[in-house]
Amino acid sequence: MSKVYLIGAGPGAADLLTLRAARILAEEAEVVLADDLVSAAVLAHVRPGARILRVGKRGGRPSTPQSFICRLMVRYARHGKVVVRLKGGDSFVFGRGGEEVAALAAAGVDTEVVPGLTAGIAVPAAVGIPVTHRGHCHGVTLVTGHGSEHGGEPDWAALARTGTTLVIYMGLGRLLNIAARLIAAGMDPTTPAAAIAAGTTAGQRHVVACLAELPARVAASDLAAPALIVVGEVAAFARPESLQWAEAEMRAA
Ligand SMILES: C[S@@+](CC[C@H](N)C(=O)[O-])C[C@H]1O[C@@H](n2cnc3c(N)ncnc32)[C@H](O)[C@@H]1O
Known part of the structure; x- marks a missing residue:
């Protein structure tokens, strides 16, 4: 069906991966559209014989248009296939996902x-940040x-006053600007902050500093997208950067 x-x-x-996801990939998937x-x-969990199509949408690189991805899903489904959109x-x-559910419902x-x-939750946790x-x-x-x-830009001034941990996706390239805006809005420049790249993978790397210094520390590092920025007192719970090389070796082993 x-x-x-x-x-x-x-x-x-x-x-x-959740158990449910692994089961569907291994037992049901016929076509997989993967980010x-x-x-x-x-992807190694995918059933042998299933068709895997890479429909990447990574920032800064040529992307597969969203409308094309939606059309592909609808087309394969109408041909009777079990389709997995994997992100x-x-x-x-x-x-x-909201847009895709709406497009599929309309079809x-x-x-x-x-x-x-x-x-945003798992990657901070991987370096010790709750x-x-x-x-x-x-x-x-x-x-x-x-x-x-x-929606334009997030309202950084309002975010600076929330008293919540800020977990910023897709912010690495604009980190200098974001930190300046938060500080200009009254956030303490000594607020702990962290940048974490490729979290939970063998290439995981992180940098911890105060908010004012994080952009320079990241610029001097080899951190690259995908990366998350965490701003708030909880960032101080990150494991020391000096431990990460040993941790990376353990993950790769
Ligand atoms: C288009 S968003 C997708 C977010 C995804 N749907 C999620 O729930 O995690 C892509 C951004 O997520 C963050 N991201 C995803 N995986 C990551 C990882 N393993 N390590 C660090 N950041 C990650 C980065 O900020 C990246 O630019």
């Missing part, structure tokens, strides 16, 4: 969403670091 599953593949490590962020280790993290957190295609572990911690913050705000075509 034709169907489209929107599956969140988790932050990178293949064993952070760039989905690792080869995750990094969770489809409904900066994953355009009358049966759809099921399988949640994944979003990078995104909430009693006595340190009132909550956590997940926010994009780059503007959208609809």
Whole structure:
């Protein structure tokens, strides 16, 4: 029976895939439309014989248009296939899952969403940062670091006053500007902050500094996208950077 599953593949490590996701990939998938962020280790779960199409949408590189991806899903479903739309993290957190569900519903295609572990929670955890911690913050705000075509830029001045941990997706390239805006809005420049790249994978790297110094520390490092920025007292819980080489060797072993 034709169907489209929107599956969140988790932050990178293949064993952070949910059991439900692994079962559908191994037993049901006939066509898999996978994002760039989905690792080869995750794709290794896909049933032999299934067709895997890379439909990457990574920032700064040529992207597959969203409308084309939606059309492909509908076309394969109408041909009676079980289609998996596989994305990094969770489809409904900066994953355009809402748009895809709407497009599939409009086309009358049966759809099921399988949640994944979003990078915004799992990646800080991978370096020891709890995104909430009693006595340190009132909550956590997940926010994009780059503007959208609809909503413009996030209101950094308002975000600076929330008293919540800020977890900033897609913010590495604009880090200097973001830090300046938060500080200009009254956030303490000594607020702990961290940048974490390729979290939960063998290439995981992180840098910890105060907010004012984080952009320079990141610029002097080899951190590259995909990366998350964490701003708030909880960032001080990050494991020391000096331990990460040993940790990377253990992950790769
Ligand atoms: C288009 S968003 C997709 C988010 C995804 N849907 C999720 O729930 O995690 C891509 C951004 O997520 C963040 N990201 C995803 N995986 C990551 C990882 N393993 N390490 C660090 N950041 C990651 C980065 O900020 C990256 O630019």
